[in-house]
Amino acid sequence: MRSVIKGTGSALPAKCVTNAELAARVDTSDEWIVERTGIRQRYIADETETTSSLATAAAREALAAAGIEAGEIGLIVLATATPDHTFPATATQVQAALGCGGGIAFDVQAVCSGFLYALTTADAMLRTGMAKKALVIGAETFSRILDWEDRTTCVLFGDGAGAVVLEAQDVGAAGVGDGPGILASRLHADGAHKDMLYVDGGPSTTQTVGHLRMRGREVFRHAVVNLAEVLGEVLDEAGFTAADIDWVVPHQANARILDATARKLDLPPEKVIVTVDRHANTSAASVPLALDVAVRDGRIKKGDLVMFEAMGGGFTWGASLARM
Numbered sequence: 001m002r003s004v005i006k007g008t009g010s011a012l013p014a015k016c017v018t019n020a021e022l023a024a025r026v027d028t029s030d031e032w033i034v035e036r037t038g039i040r041q042r043y044i045a046d047e048t049e050t051t052s053s054l055a056t057a058a059a060r061e062a063l064a065a066a067g068i069e070a071g072e073i074g075l076i077v078l079a080t081a082t083p084d085h086t087f088p089a090t091a092t093q094v095q096a097a098l099g100c101g102g103g104i105a106f107d108v109q110a111v112c113s114g115f116l117y118a119l120t121t122a123d124a125m126l127r128t129g130m131a132k133k134a135l136v137i138g139a140e141t142f143s144r145i146l147d148w149e150d151r152t153t154c155v156l157f158g159d160g161a162g163a164v165v166l167e168a169q170d171v172g173a174a175g176v177g178d179g180p181g182i183l184a185s186r187l188h189a190d191g192a193h194k195d196m197l198y199v200d201g202g203p204s205t206t207q208t209v210g211h212l213r214m215r216g217r218e219v220f221r222h223a224v225v226n227l228a229e230v231l232g233e234v235l236d237e238a239g240f241t242a243a244d245i246d247w248v249v250p251h252q253a254n255a256r257i258l259d260a261t262a263r264k265l266d267l268p269p270e271k272v273i274v275t276v277d278r279h280a281n282t283s284a285a286s287v288p289l290a291l292d293v294a295v296r297d298g299r300i301k302k303g304d305l306v307m308f309e310a311m312g313g314g315f316t317w318g319a320s321l322a323r324m
């Protein structure tokens, strides 16, 4: 039994904010942001747009692409660090909006690695028969937890959502790398690094939502090392080498992290899907958003071998290899 990606979808807030617009609010410049990060613009939710509304829009697109009715979905796993409410889980609000109550729905919290954690969890649950069809969603409104006075962080993030429909399929006697589906995944966490990337509020501590705080340089260093390592682990497990990969869909934190990781693996940059220029860092939404962009513009096709990877607060990190 394998979990096969049957469709993808995404959603962005209506409002696009350019670097020049940010430079009018904080002491920064388009040149600094582009040179250090590759980011040119980001989408920012207004008060009518929430994590669940973006997630629901992305889920509807993914269902339409898969040709699957919402009522067939038995499992929703939603990755977010910016839920609509402390509880209930945003996944349950998406389930209600889609009108498919009764199945399993819950959130996972692994910040920017959230989609990898959600995908791996859903894959395991489908393969053990807990459900037949699942929605895996990454959705965030990071604009709500940014300190808009802090130029070192507020220029880096954006809002959005991405979704995939997974279906459990019997691939029969297909070899390890043949046939569609998720072939191998690895997840990691190391809680010793909390102070490098965290939110300084929460229900059990300050009773406030808090703001994102980051030591960017240290995060950058850890990201390149951890990502190269986990990509190697997943390739080994699936019996492939980097040369076999058709596309890498990485977490979109920073163009320089993407370049450095590709160089470490000897991967040509044209195999790396890049959306950080348009979307900035949308945390758990960035991998499924980038996947949907590349599926819709025709780059990622059926049969392609695609590597997903991400690293985020915690630290948490992970990678997953799938045949489309």
Ligand code: ACO
Binding pocket: 027, 028, 029, 032, 033, 036, 037, 111, 112, 151, 152, 153, 155, 197, 214, 215, 216, 217, 218, 219, 220, 253, 254, 281, 283, 311, 312, 313
């Ligand atoms: N505009 C202008 N100047 C700025 C800005 C800004 N927006 N932000 C910082 N600076 C200044 C700093 O104050 C510093 O000035 P100083 O030298 O006078 O002290 C100078 O620019 C250099 O600052 P550094 O932080 O050393 O710059 P660096 O080259 O490391 O780039 C960046 C910063 C872009 C944050 C980089 O470290 C990075 O990308 N790190 C990874 C962070 C990341 O992607 N986090 C998210 C990944 S994990 C996740 O997604 C949750």
